[in-house]
Amino acid sequence: MPGNHVKAWIMKLFGRAPATDAMDCHEVGALLQHYLDGHIDAERARRIEEHLDDCRRCGMEAETYERIKVTLAAHRPEVPPESVERLRAFGERLARGEDPSTP
Amino acid sequence: MQRPATGDTAFERFVLPEIEVLLRVANSLTRNHAEAEDLVQDTLIRAYRGIDGFDGRHPRAWLLTILRNTHINRNRRRRPELLRDPDAAFDRLAAAPSDDEADATVDHELDVEIVRALDELDDRFRRVIELVDVDGLSYAEAAEVLAVPVGTVMSRLHRARSRIRDRLDRAGLAPRSHM
Ligand SMILES: [Zn+2]
Numbered sequence: 441m442p443g444n445h446v447k448a449w450i451m452k453l454f455g456r457a458p459a460t461d462a463m464d465c466h467e468v469g470a471l472l473q474h475y476l477d478g479h480i481d482a483e484r485a486r487r488i489e490e491h492l493d494d495c496r497r498c499g500m501e502a503e504t505y506e507r508i509k510v511t512l513a514a515h516r517p518e519v520p521p522e523s524v525e526r527l528r529a530f531g532e533r534l535a536r537g538e539d540p541s542t543p
Numbered sequence: 544m545q546r547p548a549t550g551d552t553a554f555e556r557f558v559l560p561e562i563e564v565l566l567r568v569a570n571s572l573t574r575n576h577a578e579a580e581d582l583v584q585d586t587l588i589r590a591y592r593g594i595d596g597f598d599g600r601h602p603r604a605w606l607l608t609i610l611r612n613t614h615i616n617r618n619r620r621r622r623p624e625l626l627r628d629p630d631a632a633f634d635r636l637a638a639a640p641s642d643d644e645a646d647a648t649v650d651h652e653l654d655v656e657i658v659r660a661l662d663e664l665d666d667r668f669r670r671v672i673e674l675v676d677v678d679g680l681s682y683a684e685a686a687e688v689l690a691v692p693v694g695t696v697m698s699r700l701h702r703a704r705s706r707i708r709d710r711l712d713r714a715g716l717a718p719r720s721h722m
Pocket residue numbers: 464465468491495496497498499
C-alpha cells in the first residue's frame with residue numbers, strides 16, 4: 441500500500457521507526473478513533489492496546505474519547521414506544537394492502 | 544394491488560424491523576417527535592411503493608436513503624421555522640435526577656459538559672455525531688443519511704469528537720496526564 445510505504449519512509453527520515461511491532465504515539469493517534477469505533481482488525485487493536493497500556497498520554501487520550509462516546513450513547517433519547525407501535529401498525533396495514541391511515 | 548396477508552412480504556421482512564432505527568434517525572433530523580413520526584410514515588409509504596424495485600441488499604441503507612430524500616422534500620414544502628431547539632438536549636440532561644454520591648456529581652457535570660459541547664457544534668459536525676455515536680449507525684449508514692462519502696463522515700466525526708474533547712479540556716474536565 442503506497443500510504444504505508446510513505447509512512448515508513450517518513451518514519452525512517454525522522455528516525456522513529458519502531459524496533460519491534462510496537463506502535464508509536466503518531467500511529468496510535470491516527471488510528472485511535474477507528475479503534476474506539478471497533479473498525480480495526482484484532483492484530484492492530486492488540487498493538488494499539490499495548491501502546492495505550494504503556495503510554496500514559498495516549499492512554500488518557502483514549503480514555504477521554506471513550507468517555508465521550510459512552511456518554512453520548514447513554515443519552516440516546518428515548519423513542520416513544522407508542523410512536524413505534526403506531527408506525528408498526530401503519531406499516532402492517534400497508535403490507536396488507538389496506539388504507540394505512542384508517543386503523 | 545392486493546397483497547397476500549401471509550406476513551412474509553418483502554416489505555414486512557425488510558422494512559418493518561427497521562422502524563425503530565428510522566424513527567431514531569428521524570428524531571435526529573427533525574428534533575421533534577411528531578415531525579419525526581410523520582417523516583417515518585411518509586418514508587414507509589415510499590418504501591412500500593418502491594419495494595418491488597429493491598434488490599434485498601442492505602435494507603437499512605436503502606431505507607435511510609428514502610428517509611433522507613423524504614426529509615428534504617418535506618422541508619422544501621414548509622417554512623424553515625422548525626429549527627432545532629438547541630437547549631432541548633441540555634434540558635433533558637439537566638433535568639436528569641442527580642445521584643447523591645460525589646462521584647455521580649462529577650460524572651453528571653462531565654455529562655452535561657459533553658452534551659453542551661455537542662449542542663454547540665456546527666450542524667454538519669453535530670449531525671454526524673448524533674447519527675454515529677447517539678443513534679448507533681455505522682459510518683456507511685450515516686453517509687447514506689447525509690449523502691456524503693464515508694470518508695467525509697469519518698473526518699467530520701473525528702473533528703467533532705476532538706472539539707468536544709478540547710472543550711472538556713478547557714473546562715478542566717478531561718483526564719490529564721501529569722508527565
Ligand atoms: Zn503514546
